[in-house]
Amino acid sequence: MARVLRVARSSSLFGLGSRFYSTSAEVSHASPFLHGGGASRVLAKDRNVQWVFLGCPGVGKGTYASRLSTLLGVPHIATGDLVREELASSGPLSRQLSEIVNQGKLVSDEIIVNLLSKRLEAGEAKGESGFILDGFPRTMRQAEILGDVTDIDLVVNLKLPEEVLVDKCLGRRTCNQCGKGFNVAHINLKGENGKPAISMDPLLPPPQCMSKLITRADDTEEVVKARLRIYNETSQPLEEYYRSKGKLMEFDLPGGIPESWPRLLEALRLDDYEEKQSVAA
């Protein structure tokens, strides 16, 4: 069970090929969403999910992908984190990247695929298998490269209204010591024109992190708006691409983590899986 096949064919694009894995048909059954009926639940040790999180900047891809990664025991790989690590390393790419990132633009497909490739290779050396990708693919070209080298089981498309996204990005903070993310924004969007109200409490840091909070350089209003515009232009076609392949799960976030997390688990049919995990813990 849960046999994972390494992709035999290698990608001619950017030398990516062998660093991705393809799941066998059995492993595909690990995605309860795609296989309906509830009969195909498998144990965590038997699943090597290959999931992608899509959604605008600030929607919460990192938050939910990271929680699912802990629950399912697969790595959460955020290409934005890989870019920030590269920026912090002051390596040869760093200056070139900082100009792009600070204007809210996308890094070239070649650079991002190379960073992801290196991350997967390092994970492979540590015995990782499966992944939850966050922030990749972001262009049709990236989606095609990914599709050439592996089978994605499920694409979760997280959604929030645009005004909430801007406030959430502006409220984002990270503790520069423990690395945890917080949000100081109070979101209170009234329901109108048939759209539900959305309220989110801030996710405040504990006292020991309070004086160590930093804001991402690209979380300014101007850059956030540029990132949202670029997302709409270059990333939204991905939704149609994955929808046409029957892999897209749309998920309108109903509020903050307390409301959204249980509903997301329900949508993924992982709700009783989480209960079993916490009982076993």
Ligand code: AMP
């Ligand atoms: P994020 O944390 O996902 O918002 O990413 C931060 C920045 O990293 C983005 O604004 C882009 O400049 C860059 N980036 C992250 N992922 C990608 C990607 N898949 N393709 C191109 N650029 C990316």
